[in-house]
Amino acid sequence: MALALVTGAARGIGRATAARLVSAGYEVIVADLDGAAAETTASEIGAKAAQVDVADEASVAAVAAGISDLAVLVNNAGMYLPGKLADVTTEHFHKVFDVNVLGPLLMTRHLADALAANGGGAVVNVASMSAFMPVPGTGVYSMAKAAVASYTEAAALEYAPRGIRVNAVAPGRISTEMTADRQGDPAREARTNALIPLGRSGLAEDVAEAICALATGAAYVTGQVLRVDGGLTINTVPLLQAAQSGGI
Structure with missing residues (x-):
């Protein structure tokens, strides 16, 4: 049975992804900073659990050390801290960037050998529509997700010779526990x-x-960022037209 690992999988998009991979016949590792929540989710969906801090290299290395053959890595773990750019502190910046950007880089680097073990695997990063449409008041979150999109393209090029595909999704307005x-x-x-x-x-x-x-x-697809937003990010002109006509 092929193995998949999903970070930030105790809840929300990560949990839904882990459950979907289980239903597709994968053995799944539910990885999360909250180890207890990971155990609960894993028990409920029929998966394994692992505690990991994706922003801490020692923690990432410890999880990766026990994996020799991996088919799918989903870098979903994320950090959102709102605030005006003028108020962003160095600590705020590092919290957001370390989880959202450093996390996928570390996870992919430490699991690259396992992903390449059987001729190659797939990595999917979770970006955001805010990577393309910055949202005022979200601090450096939009910047971080733009970096995830850029990292996805760079990683796709560098890991392709090892048979590893790297893509990303950019969710739009999604209802989860975090947005409730x-x-x-x-x-x-x-x-x-x-x-x-x-x-x-x-x-x-x-x-x-x-x-x-x-x-x-999608065996011939790599380096792509797929917008999963119901068409929201392409709706600018229709919205402007509606505003001009008094429709909104």
Whole structure:
């Protein structure tokens, strides 16, 4: 049975992805900073659990040391700290960049041999639509996710000779535990969903499907960032047209 490892998999998009990979027949490692939550999720979906701090190289190395053959790596673990750029501290910057950018770099580097063991594997990083559409008030999160998109392209080139494909997904407005406090007003949600071409916010399972498609199929695809946003990031001109006509 092929092995897959998903970081930040105790909840949200990571959990949905781990569950989807289990249903596709993979043996899955649910890796998370919260070891207890990882154990709970793993027990519920029929997977294994591992505690890992993706921003700490010793922690990453310890997890990687026990893996010799890996088919899929999903770098989903993320850190979001809102705030104005003018107020961002050095500590704030490093917290966000260390998890969102250094994490995928360390995980991929330490697991590259395992991914290449049987002729190659697949890495899928989780970026964000904010990599392409910076959102005011999100601190350096947009910058970090843009770096993930750039890293994905660079890693795809460097790891291709070893048979390792590297792609990313860029989720748009997705309903998860992390966003629940910002999506609790039904009237506001209705207004927001009206701006999305597909008419609704996404679910963690929607992103999981895209991740699994890139990880388990798409054998000739690498270095791509797939937007999973219901069409939101291509809707600028229609929104401007509606605004000009008084429609919004």
